[in-house]
Amino acid sequence: MISIEEGIVEKISWEREGIQCLEVTLAGRAGKEKALNYSKLTGKVLAGQRVFLNTTAVRLSLGSGGYHFVLFNPARENLPLSPQGHIIKLRYTPLQFKVHTYEEKLPEICPDILLKKYCGLKNTPVVIGELHSMIAPFVLLFNKRYSGKRIVYVMTDSASLPLYLSDTVSRLKGEGMLAGTITCGHAFGGDIETVNVYTALTAAKEELKADVILLIPGPGVVGTGTRYGFSGIEQGEHIDRVNKFKGIPIFIPRISFADKRSRHYGLSHHSITALAEISSTRAYLPFPLLNKKKRNILFRQLIQSGLPRKHRLVLVKKPPLKMSYTFPGMQTMGRSIQEDPDFFAAVEAAAVFTGKFFF
Template sequence: MLELRRASVTAADGAWLQTDLGPAWSDPALHPPAQVGDDVVVNVQARGLGLGSGGYDVVAVNLTRGLEAADRSGAHVMKLNYTPLQHAVHAADGDPLAARGPVAVFGAHGQLPALAWAFGQAAPGARLGYVQTAGGALPGRLSRTAGELREAGLLEVHVTAGPAYGGELEAITTAGGLCAALERCDAVACGPGPGILGSGTALGHGGLAALDSAHAALALGLPTLVVARMSSADPRQRHRGLSHHTRTVLEMLLAPVIVALPEGQSAPDDRHDWRVASGALDGYPWPLRSMGRDDPLFFAAAAAAGRVLASGR
């Protein structure tokens, strides 16, 4: 059952609000900008459960100014279909016959900055697209990372595919999203939004979305690279070294893929095409912190993937 509560907005900073119940987020793809005094209905369940992504409530409807429909002329495809938040979008799935370029598939949103930065360092002027899939947060506007990388010129376009929504382009499927991005870009990074899902089981985690994305890229005949999730600081043994998230994807893939490794790491099998990228993090401008802890290996693996992706254009 939904846990919905009525609240009043006491402060507003763009999509980020403060209500008389606590902090909240109002999706700009679904709601008009809120103002102080607005009467809103918020979903409080995640914050009540204390989830990692549950530091705030999510606005379900703005009763003060959110009841008028936007102009959706020409849009006939529904995202979040058959849910109370279904809304029409203009679909932009691309042409599979025209798709050319390599695809890097990642399983954790935190890998995207190092991947995109390293790609830009290795291939100045090349255009990288981001296709957001299921596996983490579905709203495209929730990714501050994607917005900041767009502003820095490290991402050319942000496509939301499948159940994800709110990007600059909307695709019904991951395959269609890859093709749409490659119509505008030289290469694509494909993976979930922030707040990856996880139950602690072998198959019950959002990182497994990389399996479907890699199969889509392979089926399109595109050079396909899986970004290795690695860690030297995660307290969970299953994520130390090469994470079980990546191992599971590589074991379940129906065909070999390219996998990048940073210096000092060795290939655990001979089925896939493992490639070592030297100096992957040289000059990296941002903190090497993941999930609140210093973890250079996590970023080095993602940066290695960005450099290898650039070499495959």
């Protein structure tokens, strides 16, 4: 079920490509509330206009950041469809829309593409992570230590679908730290749209000339507290995809000693399940050098899950650079670098290890 409420746009708080942040008042409710409008779907709105909002997540106190979403903008001008592209995203929903995908452009780029087998990623490092909050620390540290390399971000469709939602990606692109973005499956808003992960990897290497590929979902992953019921389980499948395409899979372990939930304490069960049970092939698994007590907990988890026999564990012995940079709002699960240093240390270790493939 969807909760739909009518409102009036009081103010445009900020906007950038593809998205507007609004203050709205809702019929029958006191006070102003926050809303997001994806202008590529529902058109731009102006202060004073009437809109219809999907208020489901806020009413149920779910994790949408306290935002409603514009579902219908009556003032939107009905523009003619572009003749290019016929692949539909959000298929068979009221908001389905068409895009011009990389796959559709391939026959123009390579006329005999249907007869050719892809020659692969040619040992390009592909960094696999579960949380969107891993992107900023990885990119910032990697660029600090190994400048001049092209990092391409591939966003899967296992979490939020619009890339426009990501403040992180918007800032990193604006500062020239990301060479490009690709959205695959039903995710949308990247520089390149693709139908699946395989063609996203292909586009990252062939079209955007990636030196490093980040394969990480958007904000808002799903977990249920059950063994297999979490969206990040795709990480195990990603390892196999990267190996099949002759890339180098590097897995960022989700580590935290600040998260008091037992299933996420130390090495998260999400990482363990994806690595131990879902992947069929090997990945590099870099770990930061933590203190002895934490190290012992991690080693015990690794041994119990059989990961040293299955994957290539790497201890980044030389301590990574301390976080000597700032990035607005850099957090993970609501915790800052100071509150959850080991999470960020794991991302740092992955960045340092990835750089070793270039030197």
